[in-house]
Amino acid sequence: MELTDKQTQFQQEMREFCEQEIEPNAAQIDRDGEFPADVINKVADRGLLGMVAPKEWGGLGLDTVSYAIAVEEISRACGSTGITVAAHNSLGVMPMVLFANDKQKNEYLALLCSGKDGLCSFGLTEPDAGSDAGATKTTGVRDGDDWIINGGKCFITNAGVCKALVITAKTQKIQGSRGISSFIIDRDTPGFVIGKKENKMGLRGSDTRELSFENVRLPATKMLGNEGEGFKQFMIILDGGRISIGAMALGLAQGAYDSCLKYIRENRKSLINSQAVQFQLADMHVKIQCARHLILHASRLEDANQTFSVESAMAKLYASEIGTEVARTAMQIVGPDAYSSELPLERIYRDVRLCEVGEGTSEIQRLVIARDIIKCDLS
């Protein structure tokens, strides 16, 4: 299915913006390993920190297809900027859109969509609760009208540059994933410590940190939704997040492919006539298009309010794995120059590996898909 005229125009505008304002900074962002505040300010000026929020709450109110297009284009230009924007929108803003009450929306949404006082983070992962997200050890204990939070999180994107986070804590002594609740926590809440920055293989400009909570007192008004709904809320959020990580992997793959093609056209014309290289280019092209179709399919299901958990898992799984493959093949074709930071290929190769690990590993996506297959076979 084709994009609508409006989506096509948005794609062209995003391509132009990313090539002018983001791509020229990508190598430096990677080299410095610093959060790209200037680039994020430009992203904010275009409203792209509020892509998933409705207009009445200060967002752009984009459909999921357009949002996926934006994440693809940003990531094609710069992976660090891509993950920053994707995590903020899908994991930070989206829980507020879906689960916050009007008072919480009034307090946070427009501010977070503007990016003026910082971004938003999603605190789910813990040292012993990564793939097994239900094993959360962070606790929330009721004390009068407040909740006292203790514990810690790790690998939290945007943590050092956030205004607020949405976190999970176990509030009921029930086995497994039930009994988990989610809370909004402000950056400057006493007892909340934003810890050391991770020194990562790729996506070096994105700000990833550990968090600790020491007797953090949160008023009951900071609970998101009802007590015990946290796990399901986060599963719903991850369904959408997987589309955006798929789109990010797709953008990185497209960036690697484009860079490879440009390089051989300009520097190794003889390779264009090599059938071995032609076959590699054809395979890369087909895989990129397949990934795009899976991402658009999952996005369209979400836009049509249909279930899309399995489709988003398939999109993320496939796009992430072909992302790594395409980046690797592009490097093989280009040869030694691809190993130098003069070209974006080695950076893309490092950046794209995150997509097979973050927001649910490839193995978790296979689990989600397999469970659906088994369920269908039994029914």
Ligand code: COS
């Ligand atoms: N949407 C809505 N509800 C969902 C859901 C979804 N996508 N997935 C699960 N649920 C619900 C189930 O329906 C079930 O509800 P009931 O308790 O009412 O029956 C509940 O959540 C528990 O589901 P399940 O038993 O399937 O949970 P598991 O503990 O077996 O975990 C996986 C399922 C492994 C899929 C889950 O833990 C997961 O996605 N892990 C990866 C987490 C991840 O991506 N971490 C990285 C985050 S970095 S940002």
